[in-house]
Amino acid sequence: MKDKLMLMIPGPTPVPESALLAMARGPIEHRSQEFSAILEEVTEGLRWLHQTTSDVFVFACSGTGAMEAGILNTLSPGERVLVGVNGKFGERWAEMSEQFGLQCERIETPWGVPYPVEVFQEKLAADREKTIKAVILTHSETSSGVANDVQAIAAAAREHGEALVIVDAVTSLGAMPVPMDEWGLDVVASGSQKGYMIPPGLGFVAVSPRAMAAAERSRFPKYYWSFKLAQKALRQGTTPFTPAVNLFYALQVTLRLMRAEGLEAICRRHARLAQATRAGVKALGLKLLVNPESAASPSVTAVLAPEGINADTLRSTLKKRFDIALAAGQDHLKGKIFRIGHLGFVSDRDILTTLAALESTLHTLGYGDFPPGAAIKAAEEILASP
Amino acid sequence: MKDKLMLMIPGPTPVPESALLAMARGPIEHRSQEFSAILEEVTEGLRWLHQTTSDVFVFACSGTGAMEAGILNTLSPGERVLVGVNGKFGERWAEMSEQFGLQCERIETPWGVPYPVEVFQEKLAADREKTIKAVILTHSETSSGVANDVQAIAAAAREHGEALVIVDAVTSLGAMPVPMDEWGLDVVASGSQKGYMIPPGLGFVAVSPRAMAAAERSRFPKYYWSFKLAQKALRQGTTPFTPAVNLFYALQVTLRLMRAEGLEAICRRHARLAQATRAGVKALGLKLLVNPESAASPSVTAVLAPEGINADTLRSTLKKRFDIALAAGQDHLKGKIFRIGHLGFVSDRDILTTLAALESTLHTLGYGDFPPGAAIKAAEEILASP
Numbered sequence: 023m024k025d026k027l028m029l030m031i032p033g034p035t036p037v038p039e040s041a042l043l044a045m046a047r048g049p050i051e052h053r054s055q056e057f058s059a060i061l062e063e064v065t066e067g068l069r070w071l072h073q074t075t076s077d078v079f080v081f082a083c084s085g086t087g088a089m090e091a092g093i094l095n096t097l098s099p100g101e102r103v104l105v106g107v108n109g110k111f112g113e114r115w116a117e118m119s120e121q122f123g124l125q126c127e128r129i130e131t132p133w134g135v136p137y138p139v140e141v142f143q144e145k146l147a148a149d150r151e152k153t154i155k156a157v158i159l160t161h162s163e164t165s166s167g168v169a170n171d172v173q174a175i176a177a178a179a180r181e182h183g184e185a186l187v188i189v190d191a192v193t194s195l196g197a198m199p200v201p202m203d204e205w206g207l208d209v210v211a212s213g214s215q216k217g218y219m220i221p222p223g224l225g226f227v228a229v230s231p232r233a234m235a236a237a238e239r240s241r242f243p244k245y246y247w248s249f250k251l252a253q254k255a256l257r258q259g260t261t262p263f264t265p266a267v268n269l270f271y272a273l274q275v276t277l278r279l280m281r282a283e284g285l286e287a288i289c290r291r292h293a294r295l296a297q298a299t300r301a302g303v304k305a306l307g308l309k310l311l312v313n314p315e316s317a318a319s320p321s322v323t324a325v326l327a328p329e330g331i332n333a334d335t336l337r338s339t340l341k342k343r344f345d346i347a348l349a350a351g352q353d354h355l356k357g358k359i360f361r362i363g364h365l366g367f368v369s370d371r372d373i374l375t376t377l378a379a380l381e382s383t384l385h386t387l388g389y390g391d392f393p394p395g396a397a398i399k400a401a402e403e404i405l406a407s408p
Numbered sequence: 409m410k411d412k413l414m415l416m417i418p419g420p421t422p423v424p425e426s427a428l429l430a431m432a433r434g435p436i437e438h439r440s441q442e443f444s445a446i447l448e449e450v451t452e453g454l455r456w457l458h459q460t461t462s463d464v465f466v467f468a469c470s471g472t473g474a475m476e477a478g479i480l481n482t483l484s485p486g487e488r489v490l491v492g493v494n495g496k497f498g499e500r501w502a503e504m505s506e507q508f509g510l511q512c513e514r515i516e517t518p519w520g521v522p523y524p525v526e527v528f529q530e531k532l533a534a535d536r537e538k539t540i541k542a543v544i545l546t547h548s549e550t551s552s553g554v555a556n557d558v559q560a561i562a563a564a565a566r567e568h569g570e571a572l573v574i575v576d577a578v579t580s581l582g583a584m585p586v587p588m589d590e591w592g593l594d595v596v597a598s599g600s601q602k603g604y605m606i607p608p609g610l611g612f613v614a615v616s617p618r619a620m621a622a623a624e625r626s627r628f629p630k631y632y633w634s635f636k637l638a639q640k641a642l643r644q645g646t647t648p649f650t651p652a653v654n655l656f657y658a659l660q661v662t663l664r665l666m667r668a669e670g671l672e673a674i675c676r677r678h679a680r681l682a683q684a685t686r687a688g689v690k691a692l693g694l695k696l697l698v699n700p701e702s703a704a705s706p707s708v709t710a711v712l713a714p715e716g717i718n719a720d721t722l723r724s725t726l727k728k729r730f731d732i733a734l735a736a737g738q739d740h741l742k743g744k745i746f747r748i749g750h751l752g753f754v755s756d757r758d759i760l761t762t763l764a765a766l767e768s769t770l771h772t773l774g775y776g777d778f779p780p781g782a783a784i785k786a787a788e789e790i791l792a793s794p
Contacts (some may be wrong), residue, residue: 027436034435034653045654046432047609049420050413051733082469082609083632084649090632090770099629122629213662215650221435223468223609223652242629243485243508246476264601266609266652268431291509347437 471599
């Protein structure tokens with residue numbers, strides 16, 4: 023049905039009506055006290071979300087741009103970095119690092135399996151000459167639904183003393199705790215169309231004092247991405263280049279919503295919804311990609327399609343009948359998995375709706391190896407508990 | 409009065425209600441046939457606007473990002489470029505080029521005076537070893553209200569045979585003709601909050617086959633800005649990284665409006681509005697910054713504040729009483745000039761309104777060396793003619 027689309031993908035995520043309507047206000051001058059006031063409020067909200075006293079810079083870009091900014095500002099060509107790779111986004115950061123001429127060591131596990139923390143720990147401990155300049159990590163790997171143990175790897179990097187910790191928090195921020203200062207993270211990159219609950223177009227980069235000091239030494243050419251220009255402008259209540267004003271309107275609205283809900287409550291909600299989703303799909307006899315399940319992301323659940331059913335057929339059948347969008351598998355998992363996003367502006371109702379539609383679609387496709395209502399029953403057991 | 413703001417600045421420019429409301433629709437999946445259809449329509453509209461058969465790539469970024477992409481994809485460190493500098497934006501491209509390690513030769517004239525075309529011609533003609541790899545030009549210099557003769561310089565570059573023509577068309581596209589193919593331009597960069605009549609957040613880069621060939625040789629590191637990734641994705645009806653979906657909704661609306669009006673009509677309208685604005689301010693005894701007036705930009709008019717009146721006092725007085733925003737002078741012209749934007753979604757009514765408010769404000773500030781209604785009379789003489 024036209025305009026009935028329900029987004030259950032890990033981004034773009036659903037946007038609250040109040041944020042959508044905020045964007046429909048005409049733009050104001052970006053060099054004005056009124057915009058400076060919005061920037062100030064939003065920056066304070068971003069610090070709150072990142073649990074940091076550091077600066078958080080907002081760029082007009084996607085999450086990839088935010089990661090690019092993080093790497094270009096803190097490193098120099100030829101430097102050695104460890105890159106965790108267990109999905110599409112880890113691959114992307116490794117590819118980007120190689121493209122930039124970094125000496126990139128991939129620490130790989132299969133998609134669905136979390137980072138081998140001990141390999142990072144060993145490599146960092148063995149590096150007495152301090153040649154490792156950064157570890158580049160994907161917190162919640164959107165392609166596979168794995169939450170990697172960034173905290174433990176960051177602790178090892180802090181012990182190492184030299185390596186910066188650069189984190190893709192694109193689908194973790196606003197869904198699980200990312201206490202930047204407590205964990206000792208140096209660059210935390212994210213994008214607006216995720217836990218922030220607004221449309222795509224803004225990239226965020228939180229930058230520790232260590233990372234700002236590294237920016238002084240970095241020899242990559244940069245201008246648009248320059249942290250130094252961004253920091254200088256922010257001190258003057260502005261941005262170096264024209265900001266995406268209308269997306270700021272929306273962000274102001276959703277950060278207020280987030281602060282009203284509270285960070286702990288937000289993370290608890292995401293954990294519950296993710297747990298209920300996993301319980302639901304397992305009750306249908308389906309298998310999760312993540313292994314072990316304790317490493318499951320609170321934002322997105324990757325599910326193996328049942329034997330004999332193409333995951334993309336399942337997705338398109340479900341979308342056609344119910345107007346619910348699920349995400350596809352990427353690269354070698356195309357057609358083999360589907361992904362349910364439960365990130366951002368998502369409630370119990372959305373999980374039950376999606377599981378009911380999934381059950382019905384599986385029936386339509388001739389797979390029905392479960393008692394009717396099994397997914398709802400299993401999910402409701404989680405959701406009904408306080 | 410709250411929410412009564414009227415933008416008469418050269419960006420962000422006023423946005424039609426239909427485009428604002430389009431943005432208030434929830435985002436769709438960017439990897440979907442529905443988004444591909446929008447991307448295809450928009451790309452075709454961008455080709456029409458640029459009068460080109462080349463690709464036009466859309467990035468989530470500001471106009472500065474679009475220029476950065478143009479330079480990073482087509483040049484390599486150490487290469488010689490000529491940069492035209494007669495205002496804030498020319499300064500910015502020179503600064504960016506130096507930051508990127510290019511051998512940057514500034515060809516300067518004072519703010520308000522157009523590029524010395526003959527200097528470009530002589531340098532290009534004298535360069536028998538073909539060491540000049542690009543000329544970097546600002547078409548309409550937003551800081552001073554000058555339209556530079558890009559056509560003549562591009563012709564000299566084409567005769568040179570090696571130098572690419574990289575053009576900031578940020579306040580010229582959608583206001584004056586920028587026939588990319590006819591003039592032989594290689595990179596045309598622009599931003600959404602100008603003639604496109606939508607809010608900031610999208611950057612556009614039109615790329616000639618010569619520039620795409622140069623992208624094969626370029627040795628600057630890039631990933632987010634990569635033309636090759638952008639072109640590969642565009643051939644598949646998508647974008648390499650998450651696009652700013654809601655801004656695409658608005659762009660789809662305004663490109664339809666622009667095509668309905670017609671490119672010639674749009675340019676004629678801007679020329680008339682600019683001419684009427686200049687006639688109006690001159691009738692108040694005020695002086696234009698541009699010299700000669702024949703080089704005036706159709707998008708923005710820079711006006712010297714009268715002796716003894718600070719331009720920023722004039723602007724704030726006018727804004728307070730009438731809720732009309734004019735733009736400030738930048739750098740050494742701060743407080744000395746104000747700028748009237750007449751770019752994008754602007755009509756006769758807006759020019760008469762602004763001139764009436766300006767006349768009244770000058771009176772308030774004790775400057776009244778003109779017959780009452782002089783600006784309106786002079787502007788109306790232009791506007792009333794067919």
